Amino acid sequence: MSLTCDDLDAMLPEFLDGSVTADEATLAAEHLATCEECTAELNELESVTKLYREHGTMHLPDESRKRIAGSLGISE
Amino acid sequence: MTVAETDDVVDRPISRLFNEFADAIYTLGYRIVGDRHLAEDVVQETFIKVIRALPTYRGDGPIGGWIYRIGYREAITVTRRRREDPVDPMTFQVTSVPAATSVEADVLNHELVSRLDDAMSQLSEPVRAAFTLRDIQGLSTAEVATVLDVSESAAKMRLARAREALRVQLKEYL
Numbered sequence: 392m393s394l395t396c397d398d399l400d401a402m403l404p405e406f407l408d409g410s411v412t413a414d415e416a417t418l419a420a421e422h423l424a425t426c427e428e429c430t431a432e433l434n435e436l437e438s439v440t441k442l443y444r445e446h447g448t449m450h451l452p453d454e455s456r457k458r459i460a461g462s463l464g465i466s467e
Numbered sequence: 468m469t470v471a472e473t474d475d476v477v478d479r480p481i482s483r484l485f486n487e488f489a490d491a492i493y494t495l496g497y498r499i500v501g502d503r504h505l506a507e508d509v510v511q512e513t514f515i516k517v518i519r520a521l522p523t524y525r526g527d528g529p530i531g532g533w534i535y536r537i538g539y540r541e542a543i544t545v546t547r548r549r550r551e552d553p554v555d556p557m558t559f560q561v562t563s564v565p566a567a568t569s570v571e572a573d574v575l576n577h578e579l580v581s582r583l584d585d586a587m588s589q590l591s592e593p594v595r596a597a598f599t600l601r602d603i604q605g606l607s608t609a610e611v612a613t614v615l616d617v618s619e620s621a622a623k624m625r626l627a628r629a630r631e632a633l634r635v636q637l638k639e640y641l
């Protein structure tokens with residue numbers, strides 16, 4: 392049995408999450424080895440996550456941090 | 468910081484919880500509400516509730532997940548209030564700060580950061596929340612489902628929708 396592009400597409404969330412079974416992972420790898428389109432899609436989805444992991448975290452500005460901590464009665 | 472890493476700490480002083488989770492709740496608040504000042508309100512309100520509820524916290528589940536849950540609900544409350552009572556747009560112009568407070572931001576990636584912000588702002592709130600918790604903050608899908616109070620499959624569906632929409636929007640950066 393081999394996967395179609397639609398099969399792989401349906402599996403992508405689990406695949407990206409690393410929550411596929413070993414059998415599913417093998418099937419996915421087989422499909423990806425022969426399908427440029429799905430490989431490109433997967434790479435792009437991984438890049439989306441990577442971009443946001445690197446740039447999406449916010450830092451509470453120090454002044455605000457002090458003000459909020461003060462209002463909560465927390466001495467930092 | 469994943470929720471699991473903070474599993475064993477039920478009786479930490481509030482200052483440590485604040486130090487540990489203020490940025491995380493600020494990030495979550497900003498990603499949901501879309502405004503830095505309101506995101507600060509989310510942090511403040513969240514920790515007021517944390518302080519109030521800490522004595523009754525039963526320790527069923529990681530304390531990080533509990534704080535994220537409070538933060539998420541607070542962000543939703545602030546979003547609804549903002550929708551019902553829109554602020555004069557001029558106020559926003561005056562008070563908004565460029566996206567340079569992101570941890571990695573500098574002059575070079577300023578444009579990228581605002582593109583990432585724009586792309587996320589196109590997503591619906593539930594989808595944005597799932598993506599923030601999972602892909603920005605690194606919670607597991609199960610943890611995301613718990614914070615959002617939805618099934619794991621619903622959380623997965625939201626994540627898939629977010630990633631696909633962002634992939635299309637950000638094609639030039641991938």
Ligand SMILES: [Zn+2]
Nearest residue numbers: 395396426429
């Ligand atoms: Zn394919």
